[in-house]
Structures are given as structure tokens and as C-alpha cells.
Amino acid sequence: MTTFGLIGYPLTHSRSPEIFARLFREENLTGFEYRLFPLQSIQEFPDLIANHPDLRGLNVTIPYKTSIMGFLDHLSPEAQGIGAVNCIRVEYRPGKPFLSGYNTDANGFIESVRPFLEPAHTRALVLGTGGASRAVIYALKQEGIEYQVVSRRGDTPGVMTYQALTESVIREFPVIINTTPVGMFPDTGAFPDIPYEAVHPGHLLVDLIYNPPKTTFLKKGEQAGAVCVNGLKMLELQALGSWKIWKQPS
Numbered sequence: 320m321t322t323f324g325l326i327g328y329p330l331t332h333s334r335s336p337e338i339f340a341r342l343f344r345e346e347n348l349t350g351f352e353y354r355l356f357p358l359q360s361i362q363e364f365p366d367l368i369a370n371h372p373d374l375r376g377l378n379v380t381i382p383y384k385t386s387i388m389g390f391l392d393h394l395s396p397e398a399q400g401i402g403a404v405n406c407i408r409v410e411y412r413p414g415k416p417f418l419s420g421y422n423t424d425a426n427g428f429i430e431s432v433r434p435f436l437e438p439a440h441t442r443a444l445v446l447g448t449g450g451a452s453r454a455v456i457y458a459l460k461q462e463g464i465e466y467q468v469v470s471r472r473g474d475t476p477g478v479m480t481y482q483a484l485t486e487s488v489i490r491e492f493p494v495i496i497n498t499t500p501v502g503m504f505p506d507t508g509a510f511p512d513i514p515y516e517a518v519h520p521g522h523l524l525v526d527l528i529y530n531p532p533k534t535t536f537l538k539k540g541e542q543a544g545a546v547c548v549n550g551l552k553m554l555e556l557q558a559l560g561s562w563k564i565w566k567q568p569s
């Protein structure tokens with residue numbers, strides 16, 4: 320059996336096994352599996368590798384995208400630039416595991432929104448400052464889209480608070496990206512605290528959340544006539560990006 324999988328904690332609502340089962344089916348691959356490996360602590364990671372010599376690749380999710388980096392032998396330029404890893408390639412160099420870390424979230428994000436980007440979409444508000452936000456910012460920089468980060472905390476220079484988000488600020492930024500978990504299942508009634516009255520049909524609202532498919536943030540955007548994109552395509556594209564990395568010959 321050739322094994323791939325996901326590490327994180329908890330891993331109760333992961334969509335990754337079904338995405339990879341479909342990929343394996345589409346490529347007529349038998350003897351391939353994608354498993355969930357919930358780790359209560361990142362310190363359990365070396366044992367996971369030692370006990371599963373069949374492992375060839377892992378995805379990494381909350382809360383280990385940053386803490387995993389210290390356990391890897393090599394980091395891609397994206398993983399280094401973003402400061403987070405969501406994909407690990409496992410190779411064996413004479414009998415010893417060699418672990419390379421990648422980040423496929425940034426590319427997954429930008430490719431998922433590219434079909435909706437218009438020439439007027441030159442400035443983006445990025446809500447949240449976690450790992451997903453760093454991947455989004457990396458992609459926006461590469462794309463030449465200006466950005467302003469919004470945080471609950473007002474102590475970081477250059478970062479705006481939600482209190483400072485006036486209607487005129489919302490009108491200045493035609494793209495608004497929710498990288499916070501606010502509105503994610505089961506707390507689906509919650510939404511980021513922004514003045515939705517200023518959202519208009521020229522806006523593109525992107526939510527990285529995919530469960531539920533339409534968050535309250537996106538519903539509010541839709542009511543204002545904005546173009547709305549959820550995180551499902553990004554999820555699929557980051558998985559496809561991982562698969563391409565794992566499939567490369569050694």
C-alpha cells in the first residue's frame with residue numbers, strides 16, 4: 320500500500336480523503352490510500368514517520384502548519400516565504416526518510432479566484448492574520464494586488480482594526496477576503512464585523528471557509544450584489560498541488 324494522509328487536530332470534518340479517493344479513482348490507481356492521522360501534539364510526528372514506512376506524502380492542517388517546519392529537512396521557497404507548510408513529500412535516501420515541506424495554499428487560493436478577477440480588483444482587504452492569511456498575502460503580492468490586513472488586535476504596525484473599517488474604507492477595497500474561521504460550521508450564524516452596507520456589485524468577496532458552502536459573510540455579499548467565492552475550489556486546488564508534488568519522480 321502507498322499511503323498519503325493528513326496531520327492536524329482535530330480532524331473530524333476533513334474533506335481531503337474524498338478528494339484524494341476521487342483523484343486515485345480518476346487515475347486508476349489501486350493500492351493507494353489517504354488516511355487521517357490526528358496528532359494531539361506535534362511531538363508525535365517523528366513516531367508517525369518511523370511507524371509508517373509506506374507514507375509518501377502528508378498534508379498538514381490546523382494547528383501544525385508552522386510548528387511542523389522544525390521537523391523537515393528541506394523547505395520550498397513558497398513554504399519559506401509564507402512561513403507555513405501544508406504539504407510534505409516523504410522520500411527515502413538510503414533507508415532514511417527525507418522530508419520536504421511545501422505550501423500549495425497560496426497557489427490554490429489565487430487560481431481559485433483568478434476566474435473572478437477583474438482589472439478593477441487592484442486592492443484587497445485581508446481579514447485575519449493566521450496561516451491562511453499569510454498564504455493569501457504571498458499570493459496577492461505575486462499577483463501585484465495591493466492589500467491591507469485587518470485584525471482584532473491593534474498592536475501591529477500597518478494592520479487595521481475592525482473598528483477602523485469605515486464604509487469609505489470598504490469602498491476603497493474592491494476585494495474582501497475572509498481568512499478567519501468566523502462563520503465556519505458549527506458557528507454558521509457568525510460573520511466578520513465589517514460594514515456590509517458599503518458592499519456593492521463591484522466587490523469580489525472571497526471566503527476561505529468551505530463548510531458551510533455559503534457562509535453568512537458570502538450571503539451578505541450576495542445580497543449586496545457582490546461576486547462571491549467560497550473556499551471549496553481552493554481546497555481542491557491545494558490538494559491537486561500536493562498530488563503533483565507527490566507524483567514527481569525522485
Ligand SMILES: NC(=O)c1ccc[n+]([C@@H]2O[C@H](COP(=O)([O-])OP(=O)(O)OC[C@H]3O[C@@H](n4cnc5c(N)ncnc54)[C@H](OP(=O)(O)O)[C@@H]3O)[C@@H](O)[C@H]2O)c1
Nearest residue numbers: 447448449450451452470471498499500503527550553554
Ligand atoms: N479553502 C482552503 O483550502 C483553506 C485553506 C486554509 C485555511 N482555510 C480556512 O481558513 C480559515 C483560517 O485558517 P487559519 O489556519 O489561518 O486559522 P487560524 O490561524 O486559527 O486563524 C486565522 C485568523 O483569524 C482571526 N480570528 C480567529 N478567530 C477569530 C474571531 N473569533 N473573530 C475574528 N477573527 C478571528 C485571527 O486573526 P486576528 O487575531 O489577527 O484577528 C487568526 O489569526 C479556517 O476556516 C480554515 O478552514 C481554508
